Amino acid sequence: MNLNSAELQPLKDPVCGMNVTDQSQQMLQHEGKSVYFCSAGCKAKFAANPAKYLPTPSDSAKPPPPTVEPARIDSASTIYTCPMHPEVRQSQPGACPKCGMALEPEMPTLDEGENSELLAFKRRFIWTLPLTIIVTVLAMTGHRLQWFEMATQSWIELVLTLPIVLWAGWPFFERGVRSVINRSPNMWTLIGLGTSAAFVYSVVATIVPDVFPASFIAMGRVSVYFEAAAVIISLTLLGQILELKARSQTSAAIKSLLGLTPKTARRLNADGSEEDVPLTHVHIGDNLRVRPGEKIPVDGIVVEGGSAVDESMLTGEPVPVTKRIGDKLIGATLNTTGALVMRTEKIGSQTVLASIVQMVMQAQRSRAPMQRMADQVAGYFVVTVVSIALLTFVGWGLFGPEPSWVYGLINAVAVLIIACPCALGLATPMSIMVATGKAATQGVLFRDAAAIENFRKVDTLIVDKTGTLTEGKPRFDRSVGTAGFTEEEVLRLAGSLDQGSEHPLADAIVQAARERGLVLNNAEGFVSITGIGVRGSVGGKHLALGNTTLMTQLNVEIEPLKTQAEALRAEGASVMLLAVDDQLAGLLAVSDPIKASTAEALATLKSFGIRVIMATGDGLTTAKAVAAKLGIDEVYGEVKPADKLALVDKLQREGRIVAMAGDGINDAPALAKANVGVAMGTGTDVAMNSAQVTLVKGDLRGIAQARAISEQTIANMKQNLGFAFVYNSLGVPLAAGVFYPLTGWLLSPMVAALAMSLSSVSVITNALRLRRS
Numbered sequence: 001m002n003l004n005s006a007e008l009q010p011l012k013d014p015v016c017g018m019n020v021t022d023q024s025q026q027m028l029q030h031e032g033k034s035v036y037f038c039s040a041g042c043k044a045k046f047a048a049n050p051a052k053y054l055p056t057p058s059d060s061a062k063p064p065p066p067t068v069e070p071a072r073i074d075s076a077s078t079i080y081t082c083p084m085h086p087e088v089r090q091s092q093p094g095a096c097p098k099c100g101m102a103l104e105p106e107m108p109t110l111d112e113g114e115n116s117e118l119l120a121f122k123r124r125f126i127w128t129l130p131l132t133i134i135v136t137v138l139a140m141t142g143h144r145l146q147w148f149e150m151a152t153q154s155w156i157e158l159v160l161t162l163p164i165v166l167w168a169g170w171p172f173f174e175r176g177v178r179s180v181i182n183r184s185p186n187m188w189t190l191i192g193l194g195t196s197a198a199f200v201y202s203v204v205a206t207i208v209p210d211v212f213p214a215s216f217i218a219m220g221r222v223s224v225y226f227e228a229a230a231v232i233i234s235l236t237l238l239g240q241i242l243e244l245k246a247r248s249q250t251s252a253a254i255k256s257l258l259g260l261t262p263k264t265a266r267r268l269n270a271d272g273s274e275e276d277v278p279l280t281h282v283h284i285g286d287n288l289r290v291r292p293g294e295k296i297p298v299d300g301i302v303v304e305g306g307s308a309v310d311e312s313m314l315t316g317e318p319v320p321v322t323k324r325i326g327d328k329l330i331g332a333t334l335n336t337t338g339a340l341v342m343r344t345e346k347i348g349s350q351t352v353l354a355s356i357v358q359m360v361m362q363a364q365r366s367r368a369p370m371q372r373m374a375d376q377v378a379g380y381f382v383v384t385v386v387s388i389a390l391l392t393f394v395g396w397g398l399f400g401p402e403p404s405w406v407y408g409l410i411n412a413v414a415v416l417i418i419a420c421p422c423a424l425g426l427a428t429p430m431s432i433m434v435a436t437g438k439a440a441t442q443g444v445l446f447r448d449a450a451a452i453e454n455f456r457k458v459d460t461l462i463v464d465k466t467g468t469l470t471e472g473k474p475r476f477d478r479s480v481g482t483a484g485f486t487e488e489e490v491l492r493l494a495g496s497l498d499q500g501s502e503h504p505l506a507d508a509i510v511q512a513a514r515e516r517g518l519v520l521n522n523a524e525g526f527v528s529i530t531g532i533g534v535r536g537s538v539g540g541k542h543l544a545l546g547n548t549t550l551m552t553q554l555n556v557e558i559e560p561l562k563t564q565a566e567a568l569r570a571e572g573a574s575v576m577l578l579a580v581d582d583q584l585a586g587l588l589a590v591s592d593p594i595k596a597s598t599a600e601a602l603a604t605l606k607s608f609g610i611r612v613i614m615a616t617g618d619g620l621t622t623a624k625a626v627a628a629k630l631g632i633d634e635v636y637g638e639v640k641p642a643d644k645l646a647l648v649d650k651l652q653r654e655g656r657i658v659a660m661a662g663d664g665i666n667d668a669p670a671l672a673k674a675n676v677g678v679a680m681g682t683g684t685d686v687a688m689n690s691a692q693v694t695l696v697k698g699d700l701r702g703i704a705q706a707r708a709i710s711e712q713t714i715a716n717m718k719q720n721l722g723f724a725f726v727y728n729s730l731g732v733p734l735a736a737g738v739f740y741p742l743t744g745w746l747l748s749p750m751v752a753a754l755a756m757s758l759s760s761v762s763v764i765t766n767a768l769r770l771r772r773s
Contacts, residue, residue, distance in 0.1 A: 013037050014053040015046050048520050079106040084429055093117065100175035100188040102244060118244040124168040125237040132227075132234040135160045139227035150221035154206040157226040165199050169233035185382035187419075191236060191756075193386065194416030198749065199229040201409060223406050225413075228749040232417055235753040242761045260332035261353060265297035266290070268341065282344055290340040298331040299346035307338025311697070352681070356440055356696065385419040385732065392736040400737075407737075410749060414735035418752035419728060426760055427720035430767035435713040438771055443681075443696040444706045451692035454676050455710035457657045461605060461703065462647065462670065464662035465616035465626055466574070467504060467680055468700070470592040474505050476512035477573055481586040482560055490586035492518040494545050494578050496538045500526040505574055506534070508590050531617040531640040533576070544579040547619060549638050551577050551584070561587050569621035572629070594629060601700035602630055608707065611656075615639050615647055615670075644670035660691075661703065678703060712773045720763045727759050 014035060028035045028043060030050055037043040046053050080103035082088040082096035093116055094103050102117045135157050148156065176192025179185050202224035204211065209222040264276045268287040282288065282298055290296055296309065308320035311333045320336050323329060329342050331351045348354065389412040396408030432449045439446060446452050463469055479490040495513030498506035500523055513520055523536035523543075532553075533546015544554055551558050556579045558565070565575045565587055573589040602612055613634040616623050620637030627635045636647065644660070648670050651658045660670045663680035671677030677691035680698035695702035733739065735747045 015043075047517055048514060080104060081106045084426065095171075095175050095178070097178060097182050098184045099186045100179055102240075115244055115248065118241060118248075120171075121237050121240050121244070124171075125234065125241060128164045128168040128230075128237075129234055131160045131164055132230040135164075135230045136227045139224075151209070154202075154221055154224050154226075157224060158203060158206050161199070161202075161226040161230050164230045164233055165195070168237060169195060169229075172233065172236060185386075187382075187756075189382050190385055190416045190419055191232070193389075194413045194749065195229050195232050197409065197416070198225045198232070198413050202226045202229070223403070225410065225749070228410070228413065232749060232753040236756070239756065239758065239761060242758075243764060258357065260295070262295040262297050262332070280348075282347055284344050284347060286344045288342050288344060290335045290342060292335060292337050292339060294335050296329045296331050296333045296335060296342070298344050299351045300329050300331075300342040300344045302327050302329060302340055303343050304341035305339045307340050308336045310334040310336055352696070356445055381419070381728075385415065388732060388736060389413075389415040396737060407746075411735060411737045411746065413749045414747045414752040415732055417749050418731040418735045418747065418756050426763045427724050428717045430764050431713055431717045431720060431770065434767050434770040435709055435716075438773070439706070439709050442702075442705055442709075443699075444702050444709060445681075445694040445696065446706075447692045447694075451676055452710050452713050454657070455659070455693070455706050456714055458610065458659040458676055458707070460611045460613065460651055460656040460658045462613045462615050462644070462651075462658065462660045462674070463632075463700070464667050465614060465618055465623060466592055467663035467698070468661050469598050469614070469626060469630065470594050474508040474574065474590040474592040476508045477568070477589040477591050479586060479588045480561060480564055482584055485580070485585045487586070488516070488518060490578055490588065491516070492520065493538055493541070493543055493580065493585070494576070494588050496520045497523045497526070497534060497536050497543045497545055499523060500536070501528055501534050504592070505576065505590050509576075509588060531643075532638075542581050544582075545576055545588075547576065547617065547638050549640070551579060554579060554582055556582055556584055558584055560584060565619070566621050569619045570625055572622060572625040574618050574622055594626065595699065597699050597701050599630055601704060602632070604701070604704045606631075608704070613647075615644050641667070641669050645673055648673045659703070661700065663698065678706070709773075712770060716767060716770055720766055723766070724759070724763065727755075731755060 015037065027037070028047060030046075035046065037046065079089050079091060080093055081090075082099065082101055082103055084101055085096055085098045088096050088098060088103070089106065090103065095101065096103060102115070104115075138153060138157055138160075147153075172188055173192050173196070175186075175188035179189045205222040205224050261279065263279060265279055265282050265286075266274055266289045267277050267282065268274055268289060274289060279297055287303065288297055288300070290307075292307070302323050302325050304325065306322070306324045309323050309329065310320045311330060323340065329340075330353070331346075332353045346352075349358070392415050393405075393408040393412035396411055397405040400407045428449070432452065435452060436446050466474070476491075479487045479494070481487050481490045491509070491513050495510045495518060498509050499520060501507075510520070521538050523538050526534065526536040528534050529546065529550065533544060533550040535542075535544045537543065544550060544556070548558060556577070558577055561577070561584065565577070568575050568587075568589045571591075573591045576588045576590070578585045578588065605612060611634075612632055613636070614623055614627050614632050615636040617639060618637060620635070623635050623637035627633075636643070639647070644662075644667065648658050648660060652673075652675070657676075658674045659676040659678055660667065660674035661678040661680070662668075662671055667679075671679060671691045676693060678693045678695060679691035681694050681696040693706055695706075731747075731752070734745065735752055737746055739745045
């Protein structure tokens with residue numbers, strides 16, 4: 001192929017498309033033309049396969065690719081769901097058909113206004129509160145002040161109470177009726193029964209007082225309880241206002257994550273110009289300039305410049321991370337001092353931030369195993385309370401002091417009103433919502449509530465080596481050839497084969513080969529044998545590259561290089577053996593530094609009494625060398641994915657609660673089998689999809705954080721459940737008058753309404769304490 005000025009723009013890097021100048025130190029002569037590059041990496045890629053990066057003559061005749069609108073974090077239509085029953089989902093606001101609770105957006109947005117139901121309840125509360133106060137004052141003092149005849153006062157109270165019950169309280173009656181129709185009795189069933197009983201009785205007593213016996217008459221009229229109905233509705237409205245406000249705070253962490261994304265990005269155009277564009281106009285492959293003090297707009301890779309990037313908003317790590325050419329960037333993190341040019345790799349819902357938001361939302365809508373007990377109790381709760389209310393009415397009517405049936409009615413209403421199944425239902429969901437949001441800001445992502453509940457029970461941790469204990473960014477050390485193979489030939493063949501592998505060790509070999517200007521050929525019949533190596537054909541030769549296990553399977557004699565391999569492994573290097581046509585051709589050594597935080601993390605975990613085991617596909621000698629530096633006593637080397645799975649199963653059969661921490665495809669089966677799988681956020685998507693917990697930064701210290709979060713959350717859930725059980729266990733008997741013979745205590749329905757309203761608010765407020773933990 002001939003290269004002419006029409007096919008190659010000399011001031012544009014043909015590999016990454018970045019603007020360069022003829023002063024760039026990275027330059028190649030290709031078919032008589034000078035080609036300039038932004039970096040040695042791009043230069044090596046071009047040298048290996050120029051045809052891949054040069055347009056063909058027919059390219060100019062091709063129509064431009066269609067513009068694809070990037071996926072958004074938020075969806076076009078909002079889905080509303082119930083905090084207590086996440087399986088309930090609908091496209092418009094409303095009430096849950098199971099519990100009657102107000103539905104809330106599944107995915108909160110930054111531009112959403114105040115909750116429409118909250119506004120409606122506020123309006124109903126404010127407009128009817130004066131009427132409630134007047135009715136209550138009349139009921140408490142009217143007989144003393146004698147402003148009206150008592151029969152006339154009953155009519156005045158009726159007129160004042162009508163708008164309170166029929167307008168302000170209408171949503172409660174709607175939910176109560178719906179609960180009966182759906183055969184799902186709930187809090188609104190009880191409130192509807194209690195309020196309507198007090199109101200209907202009082203209406204009948206006002207309109208046709210003669211139907212009641214003389215025992216119902218007190219202070220010149222048949223006793224009425226309009227003030228009870230009015231106060232119950234007003235206090236229930238107040239409780240709902242407080243609850244909705246408190247619930248809105250549980251999504252604060254999600255909103256703070258959504259708020260991290262910048263609205264625009266500075267794009268470098270093909271003609272060399274720059275422009276600020278909305279983030280939705282950024283596409284994969286675009287080059288973006290990030291100036292000091294600006295946020296990284298999307299996920300990508302540095303192609304020019306260098307800086308320190310503050311990733312604390314996503315990882316919880318306070319120290320800025322140095323970024324150079326070739327390093328990955330996470331969208332929504334903050335560029336501190338340097339100037340960068342980045343190439344876009346992920347946009348919209350593909351970004352790390354979007355994945356974090358989705359995982360947090362999924363976890364918040366899951367149900368903790370601990371909730372099952374509360375759900376079982378709640379299933380019989382309403383029917384039990386209604387039965388107790390009927391028994392209270394009959395018992396007081398038959399055996400109570402005069403006016404016995406009036407006492408029976410009022411106490412029955414108090415029983416219906418004070419019982420609060422919502423306090424039980426909200427006990428764990430609120431704690432989970434707050435905890436998962438808080439954890440996300442610390443770089444710990446829980447996939448579901450069960451992971452939070454189980455993490456505190458973990459007593460054994462299995463860790464992979466590469467990418468978990470070590471940086472996961474291996475550096476090529478050296479290659480050694482047997483007779484007939486030079487060091488460069490061993491590296492070239494291994495690099496050609498490893499181009500199809502996703503493993504960090506493979507990437508280090510490929511990069512080393514390219515940096516040395518070696519020409520890499522495409523591998524045919526590439527096969528990755530998870531955990532032990534890869535196979536394929538290069539230039540008509542059958543190659544195999546992997547550990548000792550792979551060589552043994554292929555009956556390749558490794559004795560000629562065994563001593564050198566063991567010496568390198570003793571230094572902590574990972575050694576891969578290369579076989580050409582089933583004959584040993586050489587070895588390659590790659591070193592992977594231990595993460596600076598690993599030793600501290602393991603010491604913390606051991607202080608918790610956690611047993612730490614290393615299981616790696618690397619050679620046993622290498623594994624022991626790394627383990628010795630970190631104080632790990634139990635080591636398994638050259639293990640395949642099936643071996644890791646078997647190890648997890650063996651420990652579980654011994655009664656251990658096992659956590660598995662890894663980052664690769666070979667860790668996925670063990671991650672899924674473990675009681676809690678922990679994936680490094682720096683690893684593969686397969687590992688993260690198999691795990692219940694993801695550490696965004698890929699730092700083992702996150703496991704200690706996750707355990708602390710788990711312990712605090714479970715303690716909070718137990719507090720909420722304990723409060724809900726104690727509240728209902730004491731409140732219902734008190735309202736029924738069980739303690740009256742001993743103490744003379746009776747509970748007014750108005751006090752019962754206040755207690756009921758505050759019970760749910762108390763549970764939510766206690767859950768919100770986790771934000772400060």
